[in-house]
Amino acid sequence: MDKTYHKQIKKIAIVGPESTGKSTMAINLAKYYQVPWVPEYSRYYCEALTTPCTMQDEINMFHGQLALEHSVLVMTETDFVICDTTFLTVKIWSDAFFGKSPEIVLDALPKHSYDFYVLLDIDLPWEDDPLRDFPNQREHFMEVWHNELQQLGANYKVVSGLGEERLKKAIQVIDEFLLA
Template identity: 70%
Template sequence: MNKIVKKIAIVGPESTGKSTISQALAKHYQVPWVPEYARYYCAALTEECTLQDEINMFHGQVALEESILANAETEFIICDTTFLTVKIWSDEFFGSTPSIVLDALRTRAYDFYVLLDIDLPWQEDPLRDFPHMREHFMTIWHKELKELQADYIVVSGIESRLQNAITAINKFLNP
């Protein structure tokens, strides 16, 4: 019988500390970490991102997650974002989301989401584009998570962000 490994996702708009916090959480709990596939994919793009690129990022994120889940010997894993990001970007920039992503949203659930607030200062990065749209994307994250009926909590704080995320995850793991 296969052990069920919970998936805890660290999500949010650009420049909210997802990669930093998710890595620190994985280290704190000594559990596997799933990096954001899209970051590597986009770094290698030589042209504007297309809808096909979004589909490729979906497949890459799922494959990366599956490979880590297959080897996980822990109660849970920490995911640096999820393929829900593909839906958000596809809707925003292409006007719709590929059906493969929509279908997966209904069947590939995450157990808990930590939605990082936009209270951190913007950090420039070649892969970030929208410093003036943070509130817009935060609203979209809330909407999407509510539509999924996701179990989530918003975590904020500059100095206390990691500790606030640990507290939220502990409450999820030990209700």
């Protein structure tokens, strides 16, 4: 029997549009709180792709993110973990690229929630990366993130700022969540 049945481990998700510093933030928060973090599975997956991403690839990334998250949750002794994004990203990218989302993702969204989301703002300068696609649509995707989180009834806060200021604001909203 895995540990998730023995105690409730809170999941704090770091989310947002491309190039908002999610991975850096997740790592820094995990270090600060001395808790495990769940990396973004799709980054590793997409780095290995040799052809354009397909709907099946999106489904594979969904399963991979859940498996990675589960492996961290069953191994942790802490009260919470930091998740570098969630499979909600699969829905957002599937909608953007294919005009629809995989049914398995839509079915799982209301059943697989996170306790708190830190939505990173688009105030960081864009950084080119071969896995990033939409440098001119950051405002659009910020709105998409707001809409998706609101449709889920998610508990979330937007964090903006540069460098240490951004990290301090994220710590502040997470502390407020943890103390509530």
